Amino acid sequence: MKQHFRFDFTFPRNYEVRILEAAPPVHPIEKLYHYPVELEEGDRSGAYVRVTPQSGSVWVGFFALGFDSDQVVSQLCSTPDTDSFCVVVGGYAYVVKASNPAEWFQIDQRPVVDMRVLSHQGLLLFVGFTSITAVGSSGVAWTTERLTWEGLTIKEINGDTLYGHGWDALADKEVPFEVDLKTGKHTGGARPG
Numbered sequence: 001m002k003q004h005f006r007f008d009f010t011f012p013r014n015y016e017v018r019i020l021e022a023a024p025p026v027h028p029i030e031k032l033y034h035y036p037v038e039l040e041e042g043d044r045s046g047a048y049v050r051v052t053p054q055s056g057s058v059w060v061g062f063f064a065l066g067f068d069s070d071q072v073v074s075q076l077c078s079t080p081d082t083d084s085f086c087v088v089v090g091g092y093a094y095v096v097k098a099s100n101p102a103e104w105f106q107i108d109q110r111p112v113v114d115m116r117v118l119s120h121q122g123l124l125l126f127v128g129f130t131s132i133t134a135v136g137s138s139g140v141a142w143t144t145e146r147l148t149w150e151g152l153t154i155k156e157i158n159g160d161t162l163y164g165h166g167w168d169a170l171a172d173k174e175v176p177f178e179v180d181l182k183t184g185k186h187t188g189g190a191r192p193g
Contacts, residue, residue, distance in 0.1 A: 004074060005047070010117045011078040015098035017085050019076060020048040024060050033101045035063045035087075035094045047089045049076065053098040061101060066092030072111040080122040080137040088112050093126055095135060108143065109133050114154060121160060121181050127152065130191070132162075134184060142184025146191040147177050157181070166190055 005019055024030065030050075045065040052058045066072060072091030079086050079095060086095045091111020097103035109128035116125040124135045129150055133143040148166025153174075156163045162179040168190030177189030 004070075006073075006075040006077075008075065008077040008117050010119050011080055012082050013078040013085065013098075014054040014082045015085065016052040017076060017098070018050050020050055020060070023048055023062075024050070027060075029057065031057070031059045031101075033059060033061045035061055035096070035104060036106065045090075047074075047087065049087055051085070051096075051098050051101070053083075056099045059101050061087070061096065063087045063089045063094055064092060066090040066111050069111075072113055073115045075115055077115075077117060077124070079124055079135060081139075086124060086135070088115060088126075095139075105139065107133055107135070107140075116154065116157070118157065118181065123181065125154075125162075127154065130166075132179065132184075134181070144179055144184050144186050147179075147186060147189040148175075149190060149192060152177075 046063050049061045067090045073088045075088045077086050083099055084095055084097050093107035093112050095105055107126045109126045112126045114127035122136055126133045130146045130148050131144045134141040149169040150167050152164055152166040154164045160181045162181055164177050165174040166189050168175045175190050177186050179186045
């Protein structure tokens with residue numbers, strides 16, 4: 001399994017991060033952290049990331065793989081919080097504080113099938129099959145209600161409005177929706193009643 005990571009460091013950051021090609025050798029100073037903390041039997045694949053915070057000790061994180069598929073996101077990026085970074089491995093997204101590896105959370109979109117960095121709005125968007133989650137400088141800013149029966153596509157972002165399409169199974173067609181990027185409230189779309 002070889003993940004092809006995209007990298008985006010649009011947001012300013014107080015750390016350096018890099019993907020390691022393999023598990024690091026045992027190092028007396030660099031501590032290894034696992035995400036999620038309790039690994040399950042299937043969580044043996046993933047990515048190792050070396051983190052060098054501006055202040056504090058260098059450490060390595062192992063981030064469990066969601067799905068071994070080219071249809072989901074694998075990305076390493078900075079976040080609107082200058083001290084946090086985001087790793088998405090096979091559609092499973094983790095946001096971690098570089099200076100405190102015990103301070104982290106996982107995005108509820110599993111898998112993440114599209115991801116957008118919105119510097120103007122100060123948001124990271126995580127797109128799942130039926131809804132969207134936004135992360136701002138203080139953590140999760142909002143998650144939309146269900147926008148579609150299955151599968152959604154972002155068509156355009158104009159100002160603080162996201163325009164997209166989602167599948168309406170009852171009408172057997174794609175229907176438009178709009179999301180207010182400040183609040184996560186939407187109009188349009190389709191969802192099971």
